[in-house]
Every structure is written in structure tokens, then in C-alpha cells.
Amino acid sequence: MSALIESASSPDAVVDHEQAVRRSAQDILAHATFGTATHDQMVRSPANTRKKPRDLRELYALVRAQGLLQNLVCYPEQRDGKATGKLAVADGDGRWQVVGTLIAEGSLPQDYRILYLLVTEAEAVLVSLAANLGRAPMHPADIFDAMLKLVRDGHNVADIALMFGVSELTVRQRLKLANVSPRLFALYRDDQASYEQMAALAVSDNHAEQEAAWDSLDHWQRHPQQLRRVLTMQRVAVRTDAVARFVGVKAFEQAGGVVDRDLFSAEGEGYIDDVALLESLAAAKLQRVAHGLRRERWAWVDVRARLDTAQLASYGRVRTVSVEPDAEQAAALARLDQRAAELNAQLDADESAEAAVADAVEAGEVGRDHGAVIRELSRIDVERGRVRAALRQPDPADRALAGAVVSIDGDGKACVYRGLIRPEDKGRMAKAVEPDSGAGDAGGRKPRPVHSEKLTLLLSAQRTLALRAELVRQPDIALLVLAHRLITSVFGVGERGNSAVQLDTRAPVLPEAALSGEAWAYWEAQREALAGQLPPAASGAALMEWLRRQPRTTIDAYIAFCTACAVNGLQTGERSMPAVEELAQTVALDMHAWWRPTAHDYFAHVNKARIVEVVAQAVSPAAAAPLEKLPKDAAAQAAERVLSESDWLPPLFCAARDA
Numbered sequence: 001m002s003a004l005i006e007s008a009s010s011p012d013a014v015v016d017h018e019q020a021v022r023r024s025a026q027d028i029l030a031h032a033t034f035g036t037a038t039h040d041q042m043v044r045s046p047a048n049t050r051k052k053p054r055d056l057r058e059l060y061a062l063v064r065a066q067g068l069l070q071n072l073v074c075y076p077e078q079r080d081g082k083a084t085g086k087l088a089v090a091d092g093d094g095r096w097q098v099v100g101t102l103i104a105e106g107s108l109p110q111d112y113r114i115l116y117l118l119v120t121e122a123e124a125v126l127v128s129l130a131a132n133l134g135r136a137p138m139h140p141a142d143i144f145d146a147m148l149k150l151v152r153d154g155h156n157v158a159d160i161a162l163m164f165g166v167s168e169l170t171v172r173q174r175l176k177l178a179n180v181s182p183r184l185f186a187l188y189r190d191d192q193a194s195y196e197q198m199a200a201l202a203v204s205d206n207h208a209e210q211e212a213a214w215d216s217l218d219h220w221q222r223h224p225q226q227l228r229r230v231l232t233m234q235r236v237a238v239r240t241d242a243v244a245r246f247v248g249v250k251a252f253e254q255a256g257g258v259v260d261r262d263l264f265s266a267e268g269e270g271y272i273d274d275v276a277l278l279e280s281l282a283a284a285k286l287q288r289v290a291h292g293l294r295r296e297r298w299a300w301v302d303v304r305a306r307l308d309t310a311q312l313a314s315y316g317r318v319r320t321v322s323v324e325p326d327a328e329q330a331a332a333l334a335r336l337d338q339r340a341a342e343l344n345a346q347l348d349a350d351e352s353a354e355a356a357v358a359d360a361v362e363a364g365e366v367g368r369d370h371g372a373v374i375r376e377l378s379r380i381d382v383e384r385g386r387v388r389a390a391l392r393q394p395d396p397a398d399r400a401l402a403g404a405v406v407s408i409d410g411d412g413k414a415c416v417y418r419g420l421i422r423p424e425d426k427g428r429m430a431k432a433v434e435p436d437s438g439a440g441d442a443g444g445r446k447p448r449p450v451h452s453e454k455l456t457l458l459l460s461a462q463r464t465l466a467l468r469a470e471l472v473r474q475p476d477i478a479l480l481v482l483a484h485r486l487i488t489s490v491f492g493v494g495e496r497g498n499s500a501v502q503l504d505t506r507a508p509v510l511p512e513a514a515l516s517g518e519a520w521a522y523w524e525a526q527r528e529a530l531a532g533q534l535p536p537a538a539s540g541a542a543l544m545e546w547l548r549r550q551p552r553t554t555i556d557a558y559i560a561f562c563t564a565c566a567v568n569g570l571q572t573g574e575r576s577m578p579a580v581e582e583l584a585q586t587v588a589l590d591m592h593a594w595w596r597p598t599a600h601d602y603f604a605h606v607n608k609a610r611i612v613e614v615v616a617q618a619v620s621p622a623a624a625a626p627l628e629k630l631p632k633d634a635a636a637q638a639a640e641r642v643l644s645e646s647d648w649l650p651p652l653f654c655a656a657r658d659a
């Protein structure tokens with residue numbers, strides 16, 4: 001035996017050693033005999049080779065549910081050369097302990113018979129070693145498959161949880177994983193995919209969707225977060241979606257909706273497929289708010305559950321005029337002014353009060369008396385502001401056009417935007433106040449821009465995303481751009497405040513409708529990849545220490561991404577932005593690589609005349625002629641197809657390209 005162990009000095013030797021142990025054990029078992037005994041007729045043996053304690057909860061559940069399915073290996077115990085009449089357990093100590101626990105709690109009878117194989121004490125160590133060498137831990141995939149088979153055989157989740165000694169949630173999670181696409185589950189079984197990736201794929205029960213999500217990403221992009229994002233892109237997340245939070249999961253389910261819960265989310269994430277039902281419930285709830293608004297006598301009140309920044313920016317704002325206060329308002333202002341004067345006089349009475357208060361405020365320790373006076377003065381200022389705000393009334397010339405929109409804010413609460421002018425009415429408002437300067441076209445009218453404010457904002461957002469992507473792809477250029485921005489700020493050279501890169505790296509809020517396409521997908525993939533490399537405690541000294549250990553290429557990647565994050569080229573007017581065009585020239589931006597004119601991204605936002613004009617310019621008048629007879633939506637789709645091979649770009653992008 002010692003010779004065998006001494007020869008195990010290499011991997012091949014270890015294999016030979018294990019095979020030799022098993023052959024020797026087989027020779028022993030050829031003459032060993034079986035028998036049964038009760039638990040109290042057995043004792044633990046020092047010959048058992050497994051010394052490290054292990055968790056017996058799962059084994060306990062299995063034995064309680066199925067009984068003891070495997071024999072123990074024992075030998076007659078001797079002390080001082082004399083037999084004790086007990087059997088020492090050389091292999092199966094864990095099973096013997098579990099049986100003892102079950103007997104003690106009454107789950108098994110005192111005389112429960114345990115099957116054992118009898119060997120000699122000299123043979124016990126070899127048999128125990130052979131038994132433990134032969135046991136390889138089951139792959140989790142095999143356990144998940146076994147649970148799924150039990151369900152198909154008629155066992156419920158509670159039964160399976162009892163059998164394996166785990167919670168029902170754990171069983172449901174394992175069943176969900178076992179139902180992942182067989183092709184992808186095979187990768188997990190072969191250790192080519194992780195448990196976390198399987199958990200992300202399990203957010204969908206559709207095997208085709210799971211495989212499409214997996215295949216659409218490069219291997220370095222298959223982070224669990226990215227897989228989950230791809231699979232839930234068309235679904236509504238109940239925890240983060242503002243409309244879902246406004247309606248509430250309980251109300252949605254009471255209305256017959258189904259929430260598909262992510263069993264692997266610690267935060268109880270869930271997803272909604274029936275968006276139409278969700279939107280209708282939100283609209284009904286918002287209508288109750290709108291009903292109260294109509295008493296304010298606005299010209300119109302609209303309900304829009306989803307209102308992004310670009311859509312809100314498309315509305316005009318009603319002008320206001322000052323009105324004289326009525327008797328009640330005048331009395332309130334006089335009362336507030338008088339009280340403020342009294343309080344100020346109280347502070348002035350003490351010659352050192354001003355200095356004392358200033359010192360106390362700076363130290364964060366305002367005295368009780370002076371602090372109370374200052375707080376009351378602050379309340380007076382707030383109240384005075386409310387009264388004066390009420391003296392600003394909508395301009396009567398605009399009031400007939402002005403209305404309100406009831407929507408949902410980012411926190412999932414109802415919000416009201418008052419004093420808005422619908423986009424189609426903004427021209428009427430402008431005509432009422434703009435003097436005729438004689439500029440413009442032959443009729444004295446101001447030329448109408450080619451693109452609306454909303455479309456210009458969306459296009460400039462796409463250009464911003466493309467500029468970000470180019471900077472991420474070109475770390476050397478990103479370093480130059482960062483240096484340029486820092487030098488401009490620190491040394492005061494160049495035009496101050498005229499830069500496309502914000503120094504504080506707070507990314508501008510892009511319109512939700514622009515968060516799609518090649519540039520956005522590339523940007524998100526890079527963000528996920530870089531975030532995944534950061535250490536768990538990525539802050540302060542820990543982050544700096546981690547950075548010190550990284551190669552220059554890694555540092556450059558983070559500098560490039562963070563610099564790109566600060567790019568802001570958003571605009572609502574079609575005016576030229578030199579700083580953005582200079583940046584586009586620096587990175588050699590070609591928007592053809594990042595954006596194509598589609599019905600969704602461009603043609604749906606312009607009128608049919610513009611659609612026909614673009615096709616005529618980009619392709620030919622003959623190609624544009626049939627579009628004149630089509631409805632607007634059909635013309636937009638047709639234009640997308642016609643321009644699929646064209647290199648046409650909107651003027652905003654051409655300026656960036658030609659700069």
C-alpha cells in the first residue's frame with residue numbers, strides 16, 4: 001500500500017494508483033459477505049478515509065424520502081485484541097449518521113436494518129479509499145435533469161424539495177434551468193457556459209429566442225446582463241419601467257395580466273408581454289387625474305402614459321403676463337412683508353447677531369433663537385413666491401391654444417405639464433406675436449426648417465452615439481480629445497464653454513427613441529465588457545490599486561470610454577455646431593457605418609413631400625414618382641427599401657462628414 005502511494009508522483013501515476021486501488025478492492029470484495037444490523041450495533045471507524053466534515057442535509061432528505069439505497073462497509077471492531085461485538089463503519093459514515101438522526105426523531109424505527117458488507121480490519125482502509133476515489137460529484141446539469149424527470153413522472157415541486165432537502169424556490173430555479181434550449185444546456189454540461197449565463201437565458205421559455213440571443217452576441221459579449229437584456233428587449237420590466245410601477249403588479253394581475261417572474265433575480269424582477277393591457281390600465285388611471293384638470297379650463301387635456309424628453313420638447317410653452325393682485329392677494333403680500341420686516345428688525349436689535357448667525361451657519365450650528373427666525377424668514381419667502389407665481393397668468397392670446405398633458409414621471413408617479421402648446425399650434429402662436437421684419441421668403445414668412453425639433457434631436461442623438469463609438473474604437477484619439485478639453489479648461493485657451501466634450505463626464509440624457517441601432521448596441525456592449533472587468537469593490541484606494549496593476553491597453557480602454565461618455569452633440573435646431581463638427585472630423589466620423597435612413601428613424605418623422613424629395617435626390621425622380629400615390633406610412637416603408645443601397649444622409653450628418 002505504501003509503495004503504491006509513494007509511486008503517485010505524477011498525473012499518470014495518480015491514475016495508475018487509483019486503478020490499482022480499485023483492482024485490490026475488487027479482490028477483497030470477491031470474498032466479502034453481506035449482512036444487516038441495527039444502528040446501535042455499529043460504531044464510527046478511524047479507518048474511514050473521508051475526514052473532512054460535509055453537509056449532510058441533502059443526504060438526510062434523500063434517505064428520509066427513499067430509505068437507505070446503498071450498503072455500508074464494516075469490519076468487526078476489536079479493542080486490545082478482543083472483539084467488542086460491534087461493527088466499525090469503514091465506508092458510509094455519513095449515511096450511518098443520517099440514519100441515527102432519523103431514528104432519533106422518530107422517522108425510522110429503532111430496529112431499522114442497515115445493509116452492510118463485511119471485510120477485515122486490514123482491508124477496511126483500502127476498501128474505503130477505493131469507494132471514495134470512485135465517487136465523482138454529479139454535474140449540476142445532471143441534478144437539474146433528474147428533477148425535471150421527477151416532475152414529468154408526476155412528482156410536484158414540494159415533494160422534490162423534500163426529497164433533496166432544498167427550498168421550493170431552488171427546485172423551481174433548477175427546473176427552469178433544465179428547460180433551457182438543449183443545445184445551450186449541453187454547453188453548460190460541457191463547462192463551456194456558466195450557471196449565470198443559463199440563469200439569464202431562462203428568463204425566456206422560448207428555445208428559439210434563447211438560441212437567437214446567444215448566437216447574436218460574440219463570445220466576449222455573452223455576459224449574463226447582456227443576454228438578459230437581449231431577451232427582454234421587447235418586454236416591460238415591472239421593477240424599472242415607470243408605467244408598470246404606476247399601474248402596479250397587483251392591479252395588472254387583477255385585470256387578467258400575467259407577470260413572468262425572473263426566478264434568479266434577488267430583487268424580484270418580472271416582465272410583462274401584454275403591453276396593450278398595461279398601457280390601457282395606465283391610461284384609465286391617468287384619466288382620473290385628467291378629469292380634475294379639466295376644471296381648470298384648459299383648451300385641451302391629453303393623457304400620454306409615455307412621454308419622453310424629445311416628445312415633451314416638441315411642445316411650445318404658453319407665455320405669461322403679470323396681473324394685478326386682487327384684494328386677498330394684496331393683503332397676503334402686505335402681511336408677509338410686515339412679518340418679514342419684524343423678523344429682520346429682531347435680528348438687527350442685537351449688534352452681534354449678524355456675525356453670530358454667520359459663524360453659526362458656517363459651523364453648521366445655528367443657535368435655537370436665531371435659527372427659528374431664519375427658518376420663519378425662509379418660509380415667508382416661499383409663501384411670497386407662491387403668491388407672486390399666481391400673479392403670472394397665461395397670456396390671453398395663447399390661452400385659447402394652451403393645454404395640459406397628464407403623464408408618468410421617472411419614479412412611476414402621475415405628473416402634469418400645464419401651459420403647453422401643441423406642436424401643430426406653435427406656428428399660430430408665433431404669428432400672433434412675431435413682427436414682420438421683412439426677412440424670409442417672398443411672402444415675408446420665416447423659412448420653415450426641413451426637420452422638426454424632435455427629429456433633429458433624434459438625429460443629433462444618433463450622431464452623438466456614433467461619435468462615442470468612434471472614440472471608444474480609437475483610444476489614441478480619445479486621449480488627444482481629453483487632453484484638448486483639459487488644456488482648454490485649465491489654461492483658458494480657445495473658446496470657453498464651446499466644446500462637444502463635457503469635463504464632468506455626466507452623460508447627457510438621450511431621447512429613448514434614439515436608444516437603438518448599431519452605435520447604441522456597440523456602446524452598450526463596451527459598457528458591459530468594461531464594467532465586468534472592474535473589481536467588486538471598485539472605489540477609492542481599491543480602484544487605484546487595481547488600476548496600478550493593469551496594462552496600458554486596459555487604462556486606454558477606460559479613458560476612451562469615459563471620455564466618449566461625455567460627448568454631447570444634442571440639438572433641436574438645425575444650426576451648425578462647430579465643436580461637434582470638429583470632433584467628427586477628428587475621429588473621421590462616417591455616419592454610414594452607424595446609421596441608415598429607415599421608416600422608424602427618419603421617414604416617419606417627415607411629411608410625404610419630404611419623403612418624395614429625398615428619394616428623388618438620392619435615387620431618381622422616376623423612383624420617387626410612385627411614392628406620391630401611396631399613404632404616408634406606406635411611402636415611408638417604400639422609401640426605406642429604395643434607399644437601402646443608397647449613401648444618402650440627412651444634412652445634419654453630411655455637415656459632420658464633410659467638416
